[in-house]
Amino acid sequence: MKKMPFDPERTIIRLYDVSKYFGETDALVNVTFDVCRNEFFFISGPSGAGKSTLMKLLYLEEHMSSGYAIVDGMNLARIRRNQVPMLRRRLGIVFQDYKLIPNKSVFDNVGLVLEVAGIRSRKTVRDRVMDVLEKVGMADRHDAFPPTLSGGEQQRVAVARAMVGNPSLILADEPTASLDPEAAEMIFDLLVSAHSEGTTIVITTHDRYLLSKGCTGSIYLKKGQCEGPDGACR
Amino acid sequence: MKDTIRRGAADFLNYKYLHGICVITIALSVFVISAFGLFLINAGDLMVSWKKGIRIIAYLEPGADEETRDLIIGEMETYPEVAGVEYVSSGEALDWLKEEIGRQTALLEGLTDNPLPDAVEVSLSGDIDGADAISSLAARMEGLDGVADVEYARKWIERFGGIYNLFRLTSMILIGLIVSAVMMIVANTIRLILYSRIDEIKITRIIGADDAFIKYPLYFEGMMLGFLGGLAGLVLLYAAFFITVPQLSSAGLLVYFQVRFLPWNLVLLILLISMTVGWIGCYFSIRRFLRF
Ligand SMILES: Nc1ncnc2c1ncn2[C@@H]1O[C@H](COP(=O)(O)OP(=O)(O)O)[C@@H](O)[C@H]1O
Numbered sequence: 001m002k003k004m005p006f007d008p009e010r011t012i013i014r015l016y017d018v019s020k021y022f023g024e025t026d027a028l029v030n031v032t033f034d035v036c037r038n039e040f041f042f043i044s045g046p047s048g049a050g051k052s053t054l055m056k057l058l059y060l061e062e063h064m065s066s067g068y069a070i071v072d073g074m075n076l077a078r079i080r081r082n083q084v085p086m087l088r089r090r091l092g093i094v095f096q097d098y099k100l101i102p103n104k105s106v107f108d109n110v111g112l113v114l115e116v117a118g119i120r121s122r123k124t125v126r127d128r129v130m131d132v133l134e135k136v137g138m139a140d141r142h143d144a145f146p147p148t149l150s151g152g153e154q155q156r157v158a159v160a161r162a163m164v165g166n167p168s169l170i171l172a173d174e175p176t177a178s179l180d181p182e183a184a185e186m187i188f189d190l191l192v193s194a195h196s197e198g199t200t201i202v203i204t205t206h207d208r209y210l211l212s213k214g215c216t217g218s219i220y221l222k223k224g225q226c227e228g229p230d231g232a233c234r
Numbered sequence: 235m236k237d238t239i240r241r242g243a244a245d246f247l248n249y250k251y252l253h254g255i256c257v258i259t260i261a262l263s264v265f266v267i268s269a270f271g272l273f274l275i276n277a278g279d280l281m282v283s284w285k286k287g288i289r290i291i292a293y294l295e296p297g298a299d300e301e302t303r304d305l306i307i308g309e310m311e312t313y314p315e316v317a318g319v320e321y322v323s324s325g326e327a328l329d330w331l332k333e334e335i336g337r338q339t340a341l342l343e344g345l346t347d348n349p350l351p352d353a354v355e356v357s358l359s360g361d362i363d364g365a366d367a368i369s370s371l372a373a374r375m376e377g378l379d380g381v382a383d384v385e386y387a388r389k390w391i392e393r394f395g396g397i398y399n400l401f402r403l404t405s406m407i408l409i410g411l412i413v414s415a416v417m418m419i420v421a422n423t424i425r426l427i428l429y430s431r432i433d434e435i436k437i438t439r440i441i442g443a444d445d446a447f448i449k450y451p452l453y454f455e456g457m458m459l460g461f462l463g464g465l466a467g468l469v470l471l472y473a474a475f476f477i478t479v480p481q482l483s484s485a486g487l488l489v490y491f492q493v494r495f496l497p498w499n500l501v502l503l504i505l506l507i508s509m510t511v512g513w514i515g516c517y518f519s520i521r522r523f524l525r526f
């Protein structure tokens with residue numbers, strides 16, 4: 001694929017020829033695509049295709065073996081260690097297994113994002129956290145602890161955590177895969193409403209059914225290779 | 235800063251079990267080490283008071299005149315190891331002898347001449363160190379003009395000093411071993427604490443925490459662990475001290491000797507050291523957790 005002119009105002013993610021190897025395993029091979037701002041972008045593919053690995057490259061839990069990537073204006077190949085937190089504070093991340101901290105309350109789990117970002121005012125934190133918990137319908141459970149919640153409720157809290165910092169980009173790695181259909185629907189709708197408020201959403205799924213919903217762009221991964229419609233800004 | 239402390243304290247309460255183990259480990263070690271310290275300090279006191287009791291007697295040559303005598307006394311008074319110099323004339327010595335012998339004074343009645351020499355008795359200051367120093371002092375005294383002979387309890391000093399030095403050396407080695415063992419135990423306990431919340435740390439990183447956000451509350455926790463452990467150990471030691479010392483005294487073991495607890499500056503030092511141990515334990519275990 002030809003390298004497109006890059007406009008940071010328009011393109012929020014650009015991957016060019018990105019590969020990732022774990023020893024002998026080729027998790028990603030020469031993956032190239034763009035995601036535009038305010039897209040609702042799908043990365044689909046069977047399990048083991050490299051979807052989670054791709055997500056991890058985007059928030060730098062893993063580093064790519066080769067290639068070139070820009071996320072929200074930051075060049076991932078050149079980023080310094082102390083800039084990684086800056087990048088992550090501009091993202092909201094939702095995982096299949098929720099990844100809430102079990103011995104912190106719902107409120108503290110969500111509030112931690114703001115604390116980490118250096119917001120010290122208790123009132124600001126309280127207002128923003130309660131506001132976003134309201135949105136996901138978990139305000140009345142704000143002092144509950146994650147293990148006492150159902151999967152769907154935990155994932156709603158996780159979505160609240162991803163939204164509370166007003167990120168420009170939310171990465172959701174199979175956010176509905178371990179939920180029953182109703183809970184999945186609810187999570188999906190929350191992401192759709194975040195999208196309608198201007199947040200770019202990148203969501204991975206092995207469930208092709210989801211693709212029909214609200215999608216503005218997608219790629220299909222198979223054995224680490226990008227197949228099918230590429231996501232270059234159209 | 236306030237925030238760091240608040241988060242550190244909250245984590246502290248969140249993980250009571252491992253923290254408890256860590257505090258107990260530190261407390262027991264501090265107890266053992268300070269008990270050694272306490273023993274050493276008091277044995278040292280005992281050594282000093284015992285040394286102060288040592289006398290070196292220099293017998294003057296017969297017929298030494300007053301001028302020589304004053305010269306000798308003056309010289310001896312300049313020695314730093316010497317606490318006091320007392321002249322004992324042959325007459326005084328004889329009177330003392332008579333008194334000691336008591337009823338058998340008759341034995342001495344027949345003496346026309348006083349057979350005892352004039353003597354200078356020297357007492358030592360507490361800071362003289364070791365049998366060698368005492369014998370070198372004795373040698374210097376013997377070398378003075380007008381001194382015929384020098385007498386002191388050489389064998390005793392050597393034996394007692396030897397035992398004390400051996401004890402001190404073994405204590406130092408033991409303390410060294412215990413301190414390094416404690417360092418390792420504390421570092422490992424803290425590592426356990428960190429492992430038990432590796433997920434929490436990972437999550438916190440992924441939502442954008444920088445090193446400082448992770449590190450400083452943990453350092454604070456490490457120092458708190460050290461402080462609480464140190465305090466508990468010292469309180470334990472004080473309790474043990476409080477219980478045993480009156481019993482020793484009432485058993486008549488401590489008649490001439492006042493046993494004392496650790497001086498407050500040493501107490502502070504011990505607290506400071508255990509805080510440092512907690513911090514170092516944290517410092518070394520934390521690094522691998524900052525890689526995420
Ligand atoms: N940390 C890792 N070490 C080694 N292999 C890995 C690691 N993470 C992922 N892989 C491998 O990379 C491939 C893609 O994995 P993953 O990205 O989790 O797939 P998906 O999320 O699409 O199911 C798999 O073959 C997986 O075994």
Ligand SMILES: [Mg+2]
Pocket residue numbers: 051052053174
């Ligand atoms: Mg996956």
